[in-house]
Amino acid sequence: MYIDDDFIKEGQKMVLVTYSTKKLTNSNKIRFYYALKGRDGKSGIVKDDHIKHLGKTVLLVPYKFADDIKQFMQQWNLPYTFTKIIAGNTEAIGTALEK
Numbered sequence: 001m002y003i004d005d006d007f008i009k010e011g012q013k014m015v016l017v018t019y020s021t022k023k024l025t026n027s028n029k030i031r032f033y034y035a036l037k038g039r040d041g042k043s044g045i046v047k048d049d050h051i052k053h054l055g056k057t058v059l060l061v062p063y064k065f066a067d068d069i070k071q072f073m074q075q076w077n078l079p080y081t082f083t084k085i086i087a088g089n090t091e092a093i094g095t096a097l098e099k
Contacts, residue, residue: 011086013063019073019080020057032076045072060087 021029037053038044046053049065061069066082073080 011088014085014087015061015063015066015069016054016083016085017059017061017069017073017080018057018083019059019078021078023078024076032078035072035076045069 021032024032034044036044037046045051045068046059049068050062051065051069052060054060059069063084070080070082
């Protein structure tokens with residue numbers, strides 16, 4: 001077996017969120033980014049809801065905060081998709097992304 005199946009037993013319910021900012025003007029993209037990550041890159045909804053920003057338009061959201069991010073995307077009128085997943089060690093994901 002290539003990966004340890006324990007992540008299924010010990011995993012966390014998460015939501016993988018993808019979205020598009022193509023409909024936003026450049027100035028609204030900046031406002032959206034500030035609301036998402038904060039002006040300092042460490043505040044905003046990402047920090048408040050313990051969200052991992054995996055890529056330019058991909059978020060890993062703890063399941064209990066799925067409604068918050070859904071309302072956030074609707075507030076900005078952005079197209080988005082939610083995919084429910086079970087994630088293993090999400091702290092390791094954050095550490096790997098920071099390197």
